Amino acid sequence: MVKKKLSKRELERIAEAEAKKKQQEEEAERQRLRKEEKERMKKEQARAREKAQKEANEHENRIQTLSKSCALFNEMKEKKLQKDIKSREEEDWILYLKCDGKPNPGNLGEMNTYLYLWQLENDSDYIDNTIIRCTEVLKLLDVSDNLINNPLNASENLVKNWKEVRQNFRTELQTRIDNATFSILRNLEQNMISIDLSTVHYLKECPHFILGLWTEIINPHPWNYEPVAPTVDFSQIGVSLQVPYQLAKEYYVIRVLWVKYNHYSDISMTWNSKPLLPEYNRDLFTLNFEEYEQKQQLKKMIEEELRIQREREKSKRKKRHTKTTTEPEVMAQNETTTKPTTEPLPVETESGLKEIPEQERKEKESKEKTEITDNTEVITPVTATVNLQRSPSEILLENEENLKTILKEYLKTEVKEKEINMRQRIVLGGVFHINLLEQPSQPKILPDRTILTIIHGEPKIRHLDYYEVYVPPPPKEEEDKPLHSTDEPEAEKKPEEDSLNRLTLINITLPDTVLWFDTPIAVQWRDDINQWTTEYIYDSRFNEEKQVITFRVGKMAPIGLSTARFINLPYQAWEMRPDWKGGPGGVFFSITAATIIIEFIIRNNKVCINSLQNASGNALQDLVGLYFEPNRLIRMLQKGGVDVFPEHDAFIYTEGITPKHWITENHIYQCMALLSTTYNFSWSRWNLLAGQKKIVMQIREFLDRKRLPNYSMLLVTPQRTIVVDCTEVSQAFSEQGIQGMEYYPDLYWLTQAHASSTSKEKIEKADLMLVQTVNLILTRTRVFSFS
Missing domain, CATH: 2.60.220 (Chondroitinase Ac; Chain A, domain 3)
Known part of the structure; x- marks a missing residue:
C-alpha cells in the first residue's frame, strides 16, 4: 500500500503539534526542577535551622558549664600563686632569723651590701679563699636564678634589678678568679x-x-736559640x-x-623568647564566647548583604519589565515591524554589561537564591562589604590562619x-x-x-x-690528578x-x-x-x-x-598515670623522646627523675630519685643536655612540628592535671595526623592496676570533647562519637558524667599543689604539640 504523501500544510500542523508537545514537556521538566529545587531549599534551610539551633544549644551549654570549669581552673591557679607567695615569704623569714651573714637573694639591699663588703676584701684574691667564696656566691646566684625564672608577683622593675645585681655578682666572681690567677703568677x-x-x-x-x-x-739562652x-x-x-x-x-x-x-x-x-600576642592569653570559655558572637555578627552582615542584593535584583527586573512593555508601542508609532523571537532581546545593565537571556537568567537567579543560613556554607556573589562566597566559619578560620602567620613572623628571631x-x-x-x-x-x-x-x-x-x-680560601673543584710518587720533593707550603x-x-x-x-x-x-x-x-x-x-x-x-637545643624532639610516645609504687598521691609521667626515655614522679609541689634511659653517658644520673622544685629541675636538665621543655616559639626551629591550638592545649592540660590521680592518659598515633585544632589521646579510668579497662580514644577540639568510635589499631580514624555520647565542652565535664563515684571523690579531694605541679610539667613538655 502506497503511503499517502502529506501536504505542506499537514506537515506544518504536525511540526507545530510536535513543537507544542516538546514545549509542554520542557515546561513540565522546568516545573519539576523548580519543585525539586524548592524541596531541596526547604531541606537545606531545615538542616541549617537545625544546625543553628544545635549550635545555639551547645553555646548555651558552654555558657553554663565551660564557664564553671574555666573559673575553677583560674581559681586553682590563683590559689597556687598565693601559696607560692606565702611560701617564699616564709623562706625569707627563715633566712632573716638565721643571721648567718649571708644575704637574702631577693633583698636588693642585702645583696648590694654583701657585694660592697666583698669588694673591700683582699684575702679572697688567694685561690683557696676564692674557692670558698665561689661556693657561697654560686648558691646565692642559684636562688637568684629561681627568683628571676619564677618571679611570682614581683614587678618587672624588681626583676630587672634582680638581673642587674646578679650580673654584678657574676662579674665580681670572675674578677676574683682572675685576681687569684695573678697572685699565683706573681711568684x-x-x-x-x-x-x-x-x-x-x-x-x-x-x-x-x-x-x-x-x-x-x-x-738565658745561647745566641742561636730557635x-x-x-x-x-x-x-x-x-x-x-x-x-x-x-x-x-x-x-x-x-x-x-x-x-x-x-x-x-x-x-x-x-x-x-618574645611574649605571646594578647589573643593567645584567653581561656577556652572566653575564646568560644567571642568566636560565637563574631560568627553571629558575620551571619547578620551576610544576611543584610543578601537582602540588599535581592532588592537590587528586584529593582532590575522591574525596570526590564517596564522597558519590554513599552517597546511595542514605540515600534508601532515608528511603523517598524520586527520578526518576533522566542527570547527577549539583550538589555544593557547599569554596569554596561548585556543581560543574559531570560530563561538562563531565571535559572541562574534560582540558583543564586539558594541561601544556606547555617555556619558551613553560603554561596553568593562577592560584595565590597563582606565576602559572601565564604561562610562565617571560613572567615573566622581565615582570620585565625592570618593570626598564626603574624605570630610566626613576630616570634621569629633573626x-x-x-x-x-x-x-x-x-x-x-x-x-x-x-x-x-x-x-x-x-x-x-x-x-x-x-x-x-x-x-x-x-x-x-x-x-x-x-x-x-x-680569610679561608674559596672551595676548589676537585681535579683528577695523578698521585705523586714518594720520591718527589715535598711541595712548598701554600700561603x-x-x-x-x-x-x-x-x-x-x-x-x-x-x-x-x-x-x-x-x-x-x-x-x-x-x-x-x-x-x-x-x-x-x-x-x-x-x-x-x-x-x-x-x-x-x-x-x-x-x-x-631540641635534638630530642619530637617525642615518640608518652604516658601519664597514678603512681602505684610510691603510695597514693603521686603521678607517674614518662616521655619517649627522639633519643632518650625519661620518667618523672610528681608528688605535691616537687618532681624527681625516676629513670633516665638510653643516655650516652652517666651525666645526670646523680639526680635520679631526688625531688626538686619543678622549675629548678627543668634548669638542671637543660644544663645537662636534656631539653624536653619547648617554649611557645620552639615550633619555628623544629622540623616536622605543627603546634596544636594553643588555648585548647593549655585547657586540656589543666583537665588532665585535675584527673591525674584517677585516670591513665597515653599517646595516640592519630594525634599527629589530626590537624592543628584537634587533639587525640587514649584515656582510661585507673582504679585498680590489676583490672585496667581498655583504652578509649578521646578527641578534643576547641568546641567539644568526645569519645570516638575508634581504637589505636583501627584502619582509619573516625570522628564519630560512640553510641550514646552526648555533648561535653571539655574533658572535665565528660568525666563528671561518666566517671565512677570513686574517681569523682578523688577528683574532688585532689591536692591543689599536686594538680598545679602536674599542669606545669605538662605545659612545659607540651606533649600534644610535639608528638
Missing part, C-alpha cells in the same frame, strides 16, 4: 710546679672550676692547645680555666651571620677561658736578702695582644697553610657532665654584642670516637660548646 717558682728546667705548670680543681696554668721561666711553638696539654681539664709559631719567642702564660657554670648565655640578646641564636641552640658544659697572658714581673732577692717585686701598672692579669685575621698556622690550635674533650646527642660546634663570647659567635673560629673538626672537637682561633675569648 712562678714558688707557686707552680716545675716540669723541667725551663717550664712550670699549675693545677687547682674544685667542684665549680678547674684552673690550669703553664709558662716558661725566663732563662724556640719551637709548644703544644701544651691540660689532661685533667680535657684541653690541649698549640701556640702559633709567631709567638714562639714570646714569654707568656697559658691559662685554661674551665668554669662548670655558664654566666653568659642568659644575658644573650636572643636568650628570652641573628647576623656567624651569631648563635639561643632560641635554636644552647651552650653546654660550662665555659672554657683559654687565655694567653703576659708574664708578670717576678720577685728579685736583693743582696740584703730583701725581696723586691716591681709591678708595672695595676696589679692584675694582662692578656697578650693576640689577634690574627684569617693559606702558613696563614692557618698563625692561628691557635685548640682541642677540647667533651665534658662528661653533659649528655651529648648532637655534634657540638665551638663558639666564642663577645662582650661587645652580648652574643655567642663563630666569627674567629676556623677549621673546626670533630672526632666522634674520641669525643674531641678541634678548631683554630684567631682571637682569645671565652669558649663554649654549642649544640642543637
Whole structure:
C-alpha cells in the first residue's frame, strides 16, 4: 500500500503539534526542577535551622558549664600563686632569723651590701679563699636564678634589678678568679710546679672550676736559640692547645680555666623568647564566647548583604519589565515591524554589561537564591562589604590562619651571620677561658736578702695582644690528578697553610657532665654584642670516637660548646598515670623522646627523675630519685643536655612540628592535671595526623592496676570533647562519637558524667599543689604539640 504523501500544510500542523508537545514537556521538566529545587531549599534551610539551633544549644551549654570549669581552673591557679607567695615569704623569714651573714637573694639591699663588703676584701684574691667564696656566691646566684625564672608577683622593675645585681655578682666572681690567677703568677717558682728546667705548670680543681696554668721561666739562652711553638696539654681539664709559631719567642702564660657554670648565655640578646600576642592569653570559655558572637555578627552582615542584593535584583527586573512593555508601542508609532523571537532581546545593565537571556537568567537567579543560613556554607556573589562566597566559619578560620602567620613572623628571631641564636641552640658544659697572658714581673732577692717585686701598672692579669685575621680560601673543584710518587720533593707550603698556622690550635674533650646527642660546634663570647659567635673560629673538626672537637682561633675569648637545643624532639610516645609504687598521691609521667626515655614522679609541689634511659653517658644520673622544685629541675636538665621543655616559639626551629591550638592545649592540660590521680592518659598515633585544632589521646579510668579497662580514644577540639568510635589499631580514624555520647565542652565535664563515684571523690579531694605541679610539667613538655 502506497503511503499517502502529506501536504505542506499537514506537515506544518504536525511540526507545530510536535513543537507544542516538546514545549509542554520542557515546561513540565522546568516545573519539576523548580519543585525539586524548592524541596531541596526547604531541606537545606531545615538542616541549617537545625544546625543553628544545635549550635545555639551547645553555646548555651558552654555558657553554663565551660564557664564553671574555666573559673575553677583560674581559681586553682590563683590559689597556687598565693601559696607560692606565702611560701617564699616564709623562706625569707627563715633566712632573716638565721643571721648567718649571708644575704637574702631577693633583698636588693642585702645583696648590694654583701657585694660592697666583698669588694673591700683582699684575702679572697688567694685561690683557696676564692674557692670558698665561689661556693657561697654560686648558691646565692642559684636562688637568684629561681627568683628571676619564677618571679611570682614581683614587678618587672624588681626583676630587672634582680638581673642587674646578679650580673654584678657574676662579674665580681670572675674578677676574683682572675685576681687569684695573678697572685699565683706573681711568684712562678714558688707557686707552680716545675716540669723541667725551663717550664712550670699549675693545677687547682674544685667542684665549680678547674684552673690550669703553664709558662716558661725566663732563662738565658745561647745566641742561636730557635724556640719551637709548644703544644701544651691540660689532661685533667680535657684541653690541649698549640701556640702559633709567631709567638714562639714570646714569654707568656697559658691559662685554661674551665668554669662548670655558664654566666653568659642568659644575658644573650636572643636568650628570652618574645611574649605571646594578647589573643593567645584567653581561656577556652572566653575564646568560644567571642568566636560565637563574631560568627553571629558575620551571619547578620551576610544576611543584610543578601537582602540588599535581592532588592537590587528586584529593582532590575522591574525596570526590564517596564522597558519590554513599552517597546511595542514605540515600534508601532515608528511603523517598524520586527520578526518576533522566542527570547527577549539583550538589555544593557547599569554596569554596561548585556543581560543574559531570560530563561538562563531565571535559572541562574534560582540558583543564586539558594541561601544556606547555617555556619558551613553560603554561596553568593562577592560584595565590597563582606565576602559572601565564604561562610562565617571560613572567615573566622581565615582570620585565625592570618593570626598564626603574624605570630610566626613576630616570634621569629633573626641573628647576623656567624651569631648563635639561643632560641635554636644552647651552650653546654660550662665555659672554657683559654687565655694567653703576659708574664708578670717576678720577685728579685736583693743582696740584703730583701725581696723586691716591681709591678708595672695595676696589679692584675694582662692578656697578650693576640689577634690574627684569617680569610679561608674559596672551595676548589676537585681535579683528577695523578698521585705523586714518594720520591718527589715535598711541595712548598701554600700561603693559606702558613696563614692557618698563625692561628691557635685548640682541642677540647667533651665534658662528661653533659649528655651529648648532637655534634657540638665551638663558639666564642663577645662582650661587645652580648652574643655567642663563630666569627674567629676556623677549621673546626670533630672526632666522634674520641669525643674531641678541634678548631683554630684567631682571637682569645671565652669558649663554649654549642649544640642543637631540641635534638630530642619530637617525642615518640608518652604516658601519664597514678603512681602505684610510691603510695597514693603521686603521678607517674614518662616521655619517649627522639633519643632518650625519661620518667618523672610528681608528688605535691616537687618532681624527681625516676629513670633516665638510653643516655650516652652517666651525666645526670646523680639526680635520679631526688625531688626538686619543678622549675629548678627543668634548669638542671637543660644544663645537662636534656631539653624536653619547648617554649611557645620552639615550633619555628623544629622540623616536622605543627603546634596544636594553643588555648585548647593549655585547657586540656589543666583537665588532665585535675584527673591525674584517677585516670591513665597515653599517646595516640592519630594525634599527629589530626590537624592543628584537634587533639587525640587514649584515656582510661585507673582504679585498680590489676583490672585496667581498655583504652578509649578521646578527641578534643576547641568546641567539644568526645569519645570516638575508634581504637589505636583501627584502619582509619573516625570522628564519630560512640553510641550514646552526648555533648561535653571539655574533658572535665565528660568525666563528671561518666566517671565512677570513686574517681569523682578523688577528683574532688585532689591536692591543689599536686594538680598545679602536674599542669606545669605538662605545659612545659607540651606533649600534644610535639608528638
